[in-house]
Amino acid sequence: MEERVIEREFGELAINMGPQHPSTHGVFRLELHLRGETVVKVTPHIGYLHRGVEKLSETLEYDMLPPIYERDDYLSPTANSLAFVLAVEKLAGIEVPRRANYLRVITAELQRLASHLVWLGTFGLDLGGSLGGGSTLFLYCFRERERIMDLMETLTGTRFHTNMNQIGGVRYDVYDGFDRDVFKTLDYLEKRISEYKEMLENNPIFLERTKDVGIVPQELAKEVGASGPVLRASGVAYDIRKNKPYSAYQEFNFQVPVGNKGDAYDRYTVRLKEMKESLSIVRQSLGGLPEGPIHSRKPVKTPSLFKTPKGEAYAAVESPRGELGVFLVSDGSSKPYRVKVRSPSFSNIAIIPHILPGHLVADTVSILGSLDPVFGDVDR
Amino acid sequence: MAKKVSNTRLVKATLLALWFTLKNLLRKPVTIQYPLIKRPLPERWRGGTFALTIDPETGEENCIGCKLCEKICPSEIITVEMEKHSGRGWAKSFILDLQACIQCELCVQVCPTDAIVMLHSMETPTTRREDLILDKDKLEANGKLYHAAWATGLKLQRLHEPKKPSVISR
């Protein structure tokens, strides 16, 4: 880490929302220059959570990689491994059975629900404080998330990083009574999510903290490469599940919520509506689960026997944060030659230096929370 | 929204927030007082530790020392040495370093003889780092302490056969 004197103008206060901070959503250093309470300049510093996933992928075989990729964006594990697995399947020309696609959709949407619940809880923490109303919302959201993790536990054996996606299909199959458990949980979640929506929708304090705060204009969002709820809240209706569907999303009926102003309140509304849509997608897919195998390759034995043809492929999924893509270059051997992960949070937080100046310090946490970055994703 | 929310709605929303927290006061708390009370683990639970199984009929170890688990582990925590006698392979030594395990269960999936399994146990913490490096004796002793998890190698491989329909049973 280079030692550098922070240059500032006269009359400015240079303050560090340092790597260790209760509300930077991970290790992230935000260097703020304040004049009074107004932010004048901001410089983000990242890289504190870099684990070298892309370089590590060059030393491991294909079948060993999905569990590593799950730890990238650690709040929605199956989205990451799904992106990688789709890229390999595209390159090697492997077809995935329909039942496996449905199961992938179910786990991906359940994880999207879990991730958005974490977002809502930590957003409440940022706005309201860890000793106060925010922590009440936080504990409620995590209580609901435990239900989803209980589902994953009864299906796969671990609660979160389940290693469900494999190249060619899924690992676990449903058990008798899975749909009954899932429907019960979904009904419970639907009731609770409507409760939170009512609690926050017209709440004057919430409106004051999020309306007209952190407005992201459409051109800026497109220029920076934002995606996911951040882009959709600014008015661009782009969702990979609709525009470039993958793994059975084309068979379901769901809507993509779009905001119009691009402030923090719109991002909140978009995510809440996405949660409701996820509930409906899981219901549709469980209702129509087709029979058949869950894997289309022979059982994995020696990983070094699986070779992909030479070439490159790119596959993107809609993670709860945006477009998560994996670009794979192969030289014909059993290890990838180069993997590049296009992380959504990296592009999303590039918005911060453009919109933050002019706001007050208290809006910093509001804006950062509504962009929903995950630093495992930013730094990989 | 372009229109401003009316004042009565704001006051109503404020009181609604208070009402929701009050409603929660009357619900039962969700805390489970671990370790006084332990919650029941689901059937497919795969716990934090491993065991090497022994064939109940012949009393021999199942592990043939084929090193498939060593090759597939992404964290490279397994080290196996093989020896051959009596017509089949054996594992001369088997070291599993639990400190770096990411619980992906790939080693269980590839085992051709169901030798290595994860156990239906909670995380078993220890007080020394040496206790986390499991050798063959500790692994076989673990197998006597807890029973194996639902997913064993042959079961997972049968789930994946493309010809047969999917196995459904709880």
Add this chain to the structure above:
Amino acid sequence: MTFAESVSHGAILLGAIIGVVTYLTWVERKFSGRLQSRIGPYLVGRPHGWLQPIADALKLLSKEDITPTKTDRFLFNLAPIWVVVMSLLGFAFLPLTINWVLVNIDLGLLYFSAIGSLIVIGVFIAGWASNNKYALLSALRAAAQIVAYEVPLLLSLLVPAVLAGSLNFQDIILAQEKYWFILFPVVGQISGITFLLAALAEGNRIPFDLSEAESELVAGFNIEYSGMKFAYFYLGEYAHLLAVSILVSILFLGGPLGPLLSGGVWIALKTLIVFLIVLWIRWSFLRLRIDQMMMLNWKVLVPLSLGNLLVAGLWVSLSR
């Protein structure tokens, strides 16, 4: 009372207040736990964790007392003492049953608000002397906020005084014999609510706790304090809150008046109810930003309480 009597009464009162304040933290943790679907303290003194405050006090006593370099030593050590002394001094003027008060002054109400408004100096000294940018930011916010919210506080405090015709606490209590002041049509309720909001802002409670904001400024003005000095700040805040709750129950809820039970028990019950309402508000709401807080004060609370006071004065003069 003789000098020896008042000193001994004062000492007993001090000890009682500190004990009660310590157990108020237990009440808060249990109540907030139940609001959040969890049990509060449990293990220390099963099954209800009633020994938890004692364990906390022992822990804080045993912590290392760190003073950062380049701080103003004298001010750094003065700030927590100042806050505690000013918070505890207010109890001297509050009547705790119908007849018993430690110091009976004719201008009891005025003295109480005067002493209570000196606490902000301690907060500001703490922020300045810490040699820390976060602490300075929070101290500035706290000073602005507390000084601004003095205005609606005093204006709504004066309504019971006007309705009772005197600033003496005993007179105010006796004037509520027929009905409590909070039941007064419109004027009583508005003044009660504005007083509660202004008192929350004075005590740095959510929804007005921007100067202690954990998520932005990591504990604000007491960021550099550890061990017993931090305990003093905590104690001072809760003591002030307790004094304000007693004040609300005396001014608006009739204080020690009530059938069957003795005056002390009634004050205790009413104070507990007011305290629980303050906690309930704390654990249900998010935090306001500093400029929104100021706007709320100058645009809503001050005109409202001023108009309220005028209406109360008009009503009293017309009914004579």
